[in-house]
Amino acid sequence: AIFEAIQAALAGPASKPLAGKRAIVTAGPTVEPIDPVRVIANRSSGKQGYAIAAALEALGADVVLVSGPTALTAPAGVRRVSVETAHEMLMACEAALPADVAVCVAAVADWRPASVGETKLKKGAGGPPTLTLVENPDILATLSKDQRRPRLVVGFAAETHDVEVHARAKLQTKGCDWIVANDVSVAGTMGGDDNAVAIVTHAGIERWERMSKGEVARRLAARIAEELP
Amino acid sequence: AIFEAIQAALAGPASKPLAGKRAIVTAGPTVEPIDPVRVIANRSSGKQGYAIAAALEALGADVVLVSGPTALTAPAGVRRVSVETAHEMLMACEAALPADVAVCVAAVADWRPASVGETKLKKGAGGPPTLTLVENPDILATLSKDQRRPRLVVGFAAETHDVEVHARAKLQTKGCDWIVANDVSVAGTMGGDDNAVAIVTHAGIERWERMSKGEVARRLAARIAEELP
Numbered sequence: 001a002i003f004e005a006i007q008a009a010l011a012g013p014a015s016k017p018l019a020g021k022r023a024i025v026t027a028g029p030t031v032e033p034i035d036p037v038r039v040i041a042n043r044s045s046g047k048q049g050y051a052i053a054a055a056l057e058a059l060g061a062d063v064v065l066v067s068g069p070t071a072l073t074a075p076a077g078v079r080r081v082s083v084e085t086a087h088e089m090l091m092a093c094e095a096a097l098p099a100d101v102a103v104c105v106a107a108v109a110d111w112r113p114a115s116v117g118e119t120k121l122k123k124g125a126g127g128p129p130t131l132t133l134v135e136n137p138d139i140l141a142t143l144s145k146d147q148r149r150p151r152l153v154v155g156f157a158a159e160t161h162d163v164e165v166h167a168r169a170k171l172q173t174k175g176c177d178w179i180v181a182n183d184v185s186v187a188g189t190m191g192g193d194d195n196a197v198a199i200v201t202h203a204g205i206e207r208w209e210r211m212s213k214g215e216v217a218r219r220l221a222a223r224i225a226e227e228l229p
Numbered sequence: 230a231i232f233e234a235i236q237a238a239l240a241g242p243a244s245k246p247l248a249g250k251r252a253i254v255t256a257g258p259t260v261e262p263i264d265p266v267r268v269i270a271n272r273s274s275g276k277q278g279y280a281i282a283a284a285l286e287a288l289g290a291d292v293v294l295v296s297g298p299t300a301l302t303a304p305a306g307v308r309r310v311s312v313e314t315a316h317e318m319l320m321a322c323e324a325a326l327p328a329d330v331a332v333c334v335a336a337v338a339d340w341r342p343a344s345v346g347e348t349k350l351k352k353g354a355g356g357p358p359t360l361t362l363v364e365n366p367d368i369l370a371t372l373s374k375d376q377r378r379p380r381l382v383v384g385f386a387a388e389t390h391d392v393e394v395h396a397r398a399k400l401q402t403k404g405c406d407w408i409v410a411n412d413v414s415v416a417g418t419m420g421g422d423d424n425a426v427a428i429v430t431h432a433g434i435e436r437w438e439r440m441s442k443g444e445v446a447r448r449l450a451a452r453i454a455e456e457l458p
Contacts, residue, residue, distance in 0.1 A: 036414065037272055037273075037336065037387065037413060038338070039271060039272065040268070040270075041267075041270045042267045042268060043266055071300045107266065109267070110352050110357075119389045120387070120388065120389045122395075123339050128361075129340070129362060130360070130362065131360035131362065132357075132359055133357035133359065133360065134357055135356070135357055159349065160265050161348050166351075184265065184266060184349075185348075
């Protein structure tokens with residue numbers, strides 16, 4: 001920490017514009033148990049969220065990365081909190097407040113099974129079971145209306161169609177400041193290394209060309225630093 | 230191949246008792262799409278199946294490893310066929326016939342969603358959707374009754390309770406020769422490095438002490454070699 005402080009001092013404040021700022025980043029899928037063996041999951045790799053956590057840390061922020069199960073290593077200097085379900089992810093985010101910025105990148109399951117079997121469901125004469133689902137807590141909306149709301153709350157919207165229409169609607173319903181909209185119908189986006197995003201704010205929309213998830217992360221971190229003087 | 234043939238010739242037939250034998254091993258979870266983003270999956274890591282594929286290869290077998298999505302590297306000398314759903318896994322197994330032995334280790338989803346959304350399901354006013362499931366093809370039973378049935382068909386049974394009762398029933402209903410029963414209610418088995426198994430055959434039951442998945446694999450491969458002179 002002393003070494004890093006000296007480095008930062010030598011580098012000057014311009015290179016660490018987020019020094020002293022606290023960031024929460026959520027990443028990866030959430031996994032919702034059906035029984036002890038089966039789960040509802042999704043195809044999120046966590047790459048985009050991890051890249052954003054690393055990019056915010058590189059600009060000096062104190063970063064808590066709340067992550068669902070992924071195959072990724074935590075970026076250096078970032079504190080990772082590992083969770084499984086949407087409920088656990090929300091609890092971990094609230095425990096990490098207060099923060100200056102929250103970037104909700106995780107692909108949180110909208111729904112979970114209404115009841116979780118304590119033993120493995122068996123194939124039986126009754127035919128396949130019907131999975132009744134219930135709504136999960138909405139982490140982005142909950143953080144956006146929290147009494148300790150971060151000054152800047154950024155959500156991600158992975159959509160397969162009408163990306164910008166859904167992103168604009170999400171900006172309103174969630175109460176967040178920006179939505180980073182990406183089109184996961186583009187082959188290779190979900191789990192892949194590139195991303196084509198649009199930043200939707202209350203002021204307007206900004207379309208970024210297709211670039212690596214690392215470059216999306218660095219540009220987004222730089223934009224966040226501008227927004228948090 | 231020449232080098233390996235020389236090695237095998239030097240080592241003598243005793244060390245490669247499965248030389249010239251063809252094996253099919255299934256491993257990992259299957260992943261059943263709900264929509265382009267969401268899936269039903271399970272907690273199988275694929276470790277046990279990969280270890281068995283490697284152990285059979287080490288005894289000289291020509292191994293096709295039909296694998297669901299895992300984070301594992303294919304063992305050297307093993308031909309891996311990557312699949313996602315139960316249906317794809319069955320197709321890949323049938324394409325790999327004829328074989329002398331099939332070892333079905335994969336945690337195949339018993340059920341899949343009856344219909345797969347072409348676009349991401351949206352949260353709406355109607356509340357959470359109900360997931361109607363339909364039964365998946367039974368790979369173990371299908372291989373066991375195939376016209377080109379391998380001489381030895383081995384199934385795995387991951388159970389959380391009444392492990393041996395369920396294993397014995399499975400032996401009958403599937404029509405396979407052996408069931409390797411393991412108790413996944415033991416913490417750390419699913420996704421972990423150790424396994425405590427019992428081999429259930431038409432002749433009886435053999436309980437093995439708790440050991441590494443690698444050791445389970447080597448002992449099982451040796452037993453298979455005894456059975457396939």
